[in-house]
Amino acid sequence: MCGIVGIIGAGDVSIPIYYALYALQHRGQESAGITTFDGKTLFKHKGPGLVAEVFDEDILHELKGFSGLGHVRYPTTGEKIAENIQPFTFRFMGRFCAIAHNGNLTNTEKLREEFEKRGQIFSTTTDTEVIGNVIADELRKSGRMEDAVLACMKRLEGSYSVVFLSEDKVYAFRDPLGIRPLCIGKTKDGYIVCSESVAVDALNGTLIRDVRPGELVCISKKGLESVQIAESSGHAHCVFEYIYFARADSVIDGRLVYDVRRKIGQALYLEAPVKADLVSPVPDSGIAHATGYSESSGIPYREGLIKNRYMGRTFIMPTQEDRENAVRIKLNPVKGHIKDKSIVIVDDSIVRGTTSKRIINILKDAGAEEVHMRVGSPPIKAPCYLGVDMPTREELIASGKSNEEVKEGIDATSLHHVSVESLIDAIGMPADDLCLGCLTGVYPLWIKGEKACPRYTDFIKGSYQTNIKEFDE
Numbered sequence: 180m181c182g183i184v185g186i187i188g189a190g191d192v193s194i195p196i197y198y199a200l201y202a203l204q205h206r207g208q209e210s211a212g213i214t215t216f217d218g219k220t221l222f223k224h225k226g227p228g229l230v231a232e233v234f235d236e237d238i239l240h241e242l243k244g245f246s247g248l249g250h251v252r253y254p255t256t257g258e259k260i261a262e263n264i265q266p267f268t269f270r271f272m273g274r275f276c277a278i279a280h281n282g283n284l285t286n287t288e289k290l291r292e293e294f295e296k297r298g299q300i301f302s303t304t305t306d307t308e309v310i311g312n313v314i315a316d317e318l319r320k321s322g323r324m325e326d327a328v329l330a331c332m333k334r335l336e337g338s339y340s341v342v343f344l345s346e347d348k349v350y351a352f353r354d355p356l357g358i359r360p361l362c363i364g365k366t367k368d369g370y371i372v373c374s375e376s377v378a379v380d381a382l383n384g385t386l387i388r389d390v391r392p393g394e395l396v397c398i399s400k401k402g403l404e405s406v407q408i409a410e411s412s413g414h415a416h417c418v419f420e421y422i423y424f425a426r427a428d429s430v431i432d433g434r435l436v437y438d439v440r441r442k443i444g445q446a447l448y449l450e451a452p453v454k455a456d457l458v459s460p461v462p463d464s465g466i467a468h469a470t471g472y473s474e475s476s477g478i479p480y481r482e483g484l485i486k487n488r489y490m491g492r493t494f495i496m497p498t499q500e501d502r503e504n505a506v507r508i509k510l511n512p513v514k515g516h517i518k519d520k521s522i523v524i525v526d527d528s529i530v531r532g533t534t535s536k537r538i539i540n541i542l543k544d545a546g547a548e549e550v551h552m553r554v555g556s557p558p559i560k561a562p563c564y565l566g567v568d569m570p571t572r573e574e575l576i577a578s579g580k581s582n583e584e585v586k587e588g589i590d591a592t593s594l595h596h597v598s599v600e601s602l603i604d605a606i607g608m609p610a611d612d613l614c615l616g617c618l619t620g621v622y623p624l625w626i627k628g629e630k631a632c633p634r635y636t637d638f639i640k641g642s643y644q645t646n647i648k649e650f651d652e
């Protein structure tokens with residue numbers, strides 16, 4: 180997924196960016212980076228690891244400037260190597276620039292080849308650098324950021340929420356389908372654009388609104404300006420942001436993620452009731468879903484597993500071996516709650532089955548009589564090409580298998596996944612505004628070899644005469 184942030188302030192922004200990245204840590208654990216601009220010079224620091232490992236007070240002190248970007252990475256295109264750590268910085272037409280991206284393009288290869296044929300040199304293997312090139316290519320011609328973003332929206336396929344620093348301005352735009360989140364907040368002395376509203380909260384700011392799909396916003400000392408570059412016939416907000424990825428206390432596209440998860444939990448009971456002694460979440464991501472199940476069933480909510488609070492997310496670790504080792508250290512049973520009990524265990528999703536198989540065995544070893552698994556997403560049957568690391572059908576436990584086969588595979592007494600209909604109800608948006616690709620196998624845009632129900636996008640005609648000022652002004 181990745182977490183992105185752009186901040187304009189009255190004083191140095193490195194510490195606010197650091198706190199914002201801290202709030203977005205759950206979106207990417209592989210690397211972190213901050214870039215700032217002080218009116219004369221661009222400062223940067225980035226490295227592998229968690230935000231708290233990459234930065235310390237001295238480093239933050241060196242990152243001077245009133246405008247800046249931050250990024251936490253979860254790799255989807257381009258390996259886990261130093262060159263691929265964002266934000267990327269460059270000088271263009273005499274200006275210092277930087278870019279950070281959340282999402283995944285589906286036409287990276289094609290665009291890259293086209294640029295390479297023209298003699299363009301790339302220094303990373305990411306899709307994000309391709310976006311930087313599309314922007315620079317258009318700025319070279321028109322000098323207008325609106326035209327550059329229009330070019331992006333016409334040429335880029337896939338998902339992209341982007342923050343772009345051009346010295347004292349931070350631009351932010353979201354793909355016309357709004358696949359990945361992006362929101363705007365007001366801080367005490369400036370503005371923030373970031374992946375999730377929890378980063379606005381971390382700065383004690385006020386959430387203004389989401390960046391609209393297809394919109395370009397600009398924050399600077401002058402305030403907030405915006406222009407709608409493209410409009411689509413429907414959107415395609417990723418349902419996995421609500422199910423798993425986002426923090427439960429974030430508000431995304433007007434919905435509090437915690438409430439969506441609670442409603443999913445309530446629906447799980449209505450769809451698959453069971454008699455049990457307790458409802459227990461798989462922490463952290465299953466907690467809100469489990470409270471919903473307990474509310475609608477009346478079965479007491481009690482934690483049967485305690486999470487080691489120093490362990491991060493296992494799903495977003497890059498290798499299967501890393502993930503398997505991590506689950507063992509991560510979750511430990513509360514034996515006194517479990518022994519001789521019938522338990523409903525609620526998690527947000529089963530992807531490869533690493534977590535659920537392991538925890539069911541942990542619960543049974545701790546003396547549980549029955550373990551009924553309830554899952555807050557419909558079965559994941561197909562890959563994600565749009566920013567979640569689920570690249571092949573082979574690795575997905577539910578792909579090509581029946582519910583019974585998956586139940587056997589994870590050793591559960593019973594298994595139920597929430598239905599697509601109840602999921603859509605819980606999110607409270609029309610199905611045409613959601614991406615359900617990995618659940619239904621039908622994607623919101625054309626992807627080679629897959630079925631699609633594409634949205635159609637209209638672009639504002641001609642070039643720009645809007646309220647966002649020229650790039651080289």
Ligand SMILES: O=P(O)(O)OC[C@H]1O[C@H](OP(=O)(O)OP(=O)(O)O)[C@H](O)[C@@H]1O
Pocket residue numbers: 423461462463464465491492493494495526527528529530531532533534535
């Ligand atoms: O079937 P799997 O391949 O194991 O993947 C699914 C699990 O991975 C995620 O948890 P994770 O531990 O990554 O994060 P969390 O702490 O936020 O729940 C998710 O919440 C499921 O528990």
Ligand SMILES: NC(=O)CC[C@H](N)C(=O)O
Pocket residue numbers: 180181182252253254255256257263280281282283284305306307566
């Ligand atoms: N998960 C993401 O949003 C990652 C952004 C970009 N595709 C990268 O791999 O660096």
Ligand code: SF4
Pocket residue numbers: 358416417418419420562563564565566567614615616617618
């Ligand atoms: S395919 Fe699934 S995970 Fe990927 S963007 Fe769509 S809903 Fe989200």
Ligand SMILES: [Mg+2]
Pocket residue numbers: 461462463464465526527534
């Ligand atoms: Mg989990």
